[in-house]
Amino acid sequence: MKLERGDALFIADIQNDFLPGGSLAVPRGDEIVPVLRDYLALFQSRALPIFTCRDWHPANHCSFRDQGGIWPPHCIAGSIGAEAPHDFPLPPSVVMVHKATAPDKEAYSAFEGTNLDEALRAVGVRRLFVGGLATDYCVLNTVKDARKLGYAVVLLTDAIRAVNVRPDDGANAEAEMLGLGAGPARFGDLAS
Numbered sequence: 001m002k003l004e005r006g007d008a009l010f011i012a013d014i015q016n017d018f019l020p021g022g023s024l025a026v027p028r029g030d031e032i033v034p035v036l037r038d039y040l041a042l043f044q045s046r047a048l049p050i051f052t053c054r055d056w057h058p059a060n061h062c063s064f065r066d067q068g069g070i071w072p073p074h075c076i077a078g079s080i081g082a083e084a085p086h087d088f089p090l091p092p093s094v095v096m097v098h099k100a101t102a103p104d105k106e107a108y109s110a111f112e113g114t115n116l117d118e119a120l121r122a123v124g125v126r127r128l129f130v131g132g133l134a135t136d137y138c139v140l141n142t143v144k145d146a147r148k149l150g151y152a153v154v155l156l157t158d159a160i161r162a163v164n165v166r167p168d169d170g171a172n173a174e175a176e177m178l179g180l181g182a183g184p185a186r187f188g189d190l191a192s
Contacts (some may be wrong), residue, residue, distance in 0.1 A: 008125040009043040012132030017074040024074040026157040053110035056098035071118035109141035127152040131159030153182040
């Protein structure tokens with residue numbers, strides 16, 4: 001698969017709270033950090049744009065259990081848990097969007113309530129290469145919205161991990177994304 005103008009890398013939610021030791025750790029989520037560093041380096045070397053998102057919740061976010069939600073408190077705006085791990089430095093050119101910033105609104109998709117679509121269109125992105133956490137929530141919903149908005153999507157299958165509240169959630173999410181027209185790829189498919 002050849003990278004070309006109009007391609008961009010998109011990375012979802014590489015944040016301390018979603019990694020081992022975090023308040024909402026995704027099983028084996030740390031395994032994708034070095035893989036995503038390779039993707040970052042590859043897209044930088046080709047001068048292709050890189051976008052990322054992160055949860056940036058208020059302390060009273062509706063998704064938290066003490067507010068009636070299903071998750072433990074996580075990725076509270078400005079906290080260490082909301083930051084990227086030290087071994088995942090992002091280049092200064094990365095465009096970051098913050099999602100789920102309103103206390104009364106959940107947002108799993110990086111497009112929901114953000115300017116991501118406008119930012120992508122402003123630099124002529126037509127195809128998104130998507131990885132990150134978690135397969136069955138933020139990755140899935142971002143890919144669904146990207147497809148609705150007309151973007152071609154490549155799912156980086158070696159750079160995603162699932163929460164798996166139910167054991168097959170990740171596999172089902174992958175199947176759903178592929179069913180929506182996302183193409184699967186691994187690093188070796190792009191690096192050649």
